[in-house]
Amino acid sequence: MRIRPLLALSALTLLAACGQPAAQSPGSGTPSSATASSSAAASPSSTPAAREQPPEVTAAAQVGRCTAATLRGELKAGDPGAGQRYATLLVTNTGKANCTLYGYGGLALLDGSGNALRTQLERKPSPGPKLVTLRPGGKAGKELHWGAVPGPGEPTSGPCQPAPAKISVIPPDERTPFELGWSFGPVCQQGKIEGSAYHAL
Structure with missing residues (x-):
């Protein structure tokens, strides 16, 4: 007759354990x-x-994300190679509070009227995504690389593609872009341009 109380106590203990929430571990996303x-x-x-x-x-x-409203952009030319062009897209936090950048964001080539030109933005693996916190006045960079040699099907005399007048830049995880001038000539190979993730400077 003593076995039943023990079984009942064991059942209650098991039910209590099942009712506890599972432990959560930090995500890796x-x-x-x-x-x-x-x-x-x-x-x-x-x-x-x-x-x-x-x-x-x-x-x-x-800390909130950096947005187009708080970022000012500029392009700094890199050293050109044989048919290769490089530049760094610099962004400055013009706000009054810290903000963060994480990832690649978007970029599109535009003509003088703001119309989109053919753009094939590809991600460079290095430097890859890493959280960057910008203080007011702080800067971050995004490395750009494109070709100046015509690709298949492009004209071999004259510009390979229409020369952009400016670019549209969308910060990571945002939808609203900001624009800045482009003075580096055409982007050959159908507007292919490689871009790294934003990194601290």
């Missing part, structure tokens, strides 16, 4: 405020799991 919030809610700040969160997650939760 793109930093976001949503990830940071869910991790903080799941683990008290005194637990080892909270202390082991990647610093990118914590920083992204506390």
